[in-house]
Amino acid sequence: MPTEVALLESHALRVEQMGRVEVLDKVKSLVMLPDGIHLRTEDVARYFEVSTEVVKKLTQRHRAEVEENGLRLLRGAELRIFHRDMMSLWSGEQGESYPQAPTQLTLYTRRTVLDVAMLLRDSDIARSVRTHLLDAEEDLRASFASLDRRVTRIEGCLAGVGSALQELGPVLGRMSQRLDSLDRKLDRTHQVVGAISLRLTDVSQDVVRLDARMHDLADQLRDVGRREG
Secondary structure, eight states, X not given: OOOHHHHXXXXXXXXXXXXXXXXXXXXXXXXXXXXXXXXXXXXXXXXXXXXXXXXXXXXXXXXXXXXXXXXXXXXXXXXXXXXHXXXXXXXXXXXXXXXXXXXXXXXXXXXXXXXXXXXXXXOHHHXXXXXXXXXXXXXHHHHHHHHHHHHHHHHHHHHHHHHHHHHXXXXXXXXXXXHHHHHHHHHHHHHHHHHHHHXXXXXXXXXXXXXXXXXXXXXXXXXXXXXXX
């Protein structure tokens, strides 16, 4: 697990954490400009409870990195357009004038503020942000470890199922052969029953014929009896 010192010293580790700007509001609410996107240097200093000079010196030392993460410096026409837009939003929401910088304005985004939090050593707020990042990283690693253990157990169960299926294969083969033999026996039984049924039909017809002959014989005997009498 990375340590706070490693986070302060390693640019690669800071890059890994740059998408997790939500930790900023877990530590302390960020006061944004009316556009909801940017902050000024004094806003960042107020968040970290340090002077604006501390923030300025830090951004100067790590200029390339903070610019990668959204730091902008506005001058001239770009600054006038930004001021016009902010004044419109500010007056519409708060009914007061938006404070303007005379010649230039440095703007930060949430990503820039998170970058500052991972670089700023002498701020309790920055340390709290780093602690949240590292704790969440540890929770994530623990979750991955737990998931890995569960996957390993599932793989073990599947391996056992595979062995059982291999052992079950011959048994199923023998059962299939026995069922085939039973089917053949049933077919022969059906054939015998069919033959018996036909024979019984013939016997029934013989009985009918015999009954008719017996009836004729009885009639003849009665006739003979009457003649002799």
